[in-house]
Amino acid sequence: MLSLENITLEKLSVHFIGNKTREENFVLSKKAQSRFSEEEEQVLWRFFLSPFKNTSEFHRFSAEEENRPGSFRSLAAEIFSDPSSLHKISRKIAALLYEHSTHEKTDGGELYVAYLSGCILGDKVADAVGIFKSETKDLFIQAYHADEDYNLRFESGALVNKLDKACLIVNTGNDEEYTVCVTDSASKAPEDQYWKDSFLKITTCADDYHNTRNFMNVCKNFVTDKLAEDFEVTKSDKIGFLNKSVEYFKQNEKFSEAEFTREVFEDKNMIRSFREYKDAYQEENNLEIEEDFEISAPAVKKQAKVFKSVLKLDKNFHIYIHGPQDYIEKGTENDGRKFYKIYYSEES
Secondary structure, three states: OEEOOOOEEEEEEEEEEOOOOOOOOOEOOOOOEOOOOHHHHHHHHHHHHHHHOOOOOOEEEOHHHOOOOOOHHHHHHHHHHOHHHHHHHHHHHHHHHHHHOOOOOOOOEEEEEEEEEEEEEOOEEEEEEEEEEEOOOEEEEEEEEEOOEEEEEEEEEOOOOOOOEEEEEEEOOOOOOOEEEEEEOOOOOHHHOHHHHHHHOEEEOOOHHHHHHHHHHHHHHHHHHHHHHHOOOOHHHHHHHHHHHHHHHHHOOEEEHHHHHHHHOOOHHHHHHHHHHHHHHHHHOOOOOOOEEEOOHHHHHHHHOOOOOEEEEOOOEEEEOOOOHHHEEEEEOOOOOEEEEEOOOOOO
16 A cells, blocks of 8 residues: 655656657756745645555566666666756656657656655655656636736646646665556557556556456456357346456455356356456466455456446336346247346335
8 A cells, every 4th residue: 555645755856848759849957946835845745646645556667677778767776876866867767758759649748756755655664756747738817916906817837636647666675676656647549658658668566456457357358258159148147247246356355266256157168268268368468367366445446337237228228237147037029029027025
């Protein structure tokens, strides 16, 4: 768990990064900033750290970045080894980000590089390097009093509650294997992928959060895309399997693949088909999902939102299915009309 309540901003450097393809320059500041009023610090905390308020997903730098000179990881390591070098290294980080800001739709913006102390990750107090980029601007109207009258000033600036891209590199002292937290408010369009893939070069951690998330994804994809190819199942059957899957994750603290498949799918042939699908999914997506792990409640909460439980019939009815599969039956009348028969115990 990541805690930022007692974090202190030690130094901050600000630069501007344009779009290289559009021949926009990057502009470097001459010195770092280290003195802020209490009110200014509160605004900066809100701006920089709000995206990480409920962080449960952690990353690592990819193996190829471990010893590569000039990589983002190596620059972060230089800062941790000598915090006084923050501003000098931040200029190199700005130049590196500029080299990756090449897609024609990538927007320019301010780059903030911060050195932070008092970050708590698990049971460790650690320093962190924060990298933040603000691309989205809004127009502000400021009224000010002068010469016994009110005048208006129009200014463009960043919204405090909307930081486009953010990254925290936490130095837990674990053989320089840094823990990385990252957010990106942009879409999944090609122009928005440079932050994680090209610039930071990070991979997800093989922890309980990702085991939970990845296994739930495998299950959802199997039920929605593959199950009907091998077995005769209705749409209500699929929803039933999805509901049983989510319930298993909600009701248990520890995950066992053997137990899960018995409770959810029951049929031996269906279990075998699921395991074959899981193996193919792992190979295709370069993943390794454990068969037994602690279930991550934040991952369950997030993934459960994409498990659909609504059965849509023509344009007339929507049936929300949350009960057992044997409470609903599908049939066809002699005249060809299709129907669902629903059983229940109590009416409310």
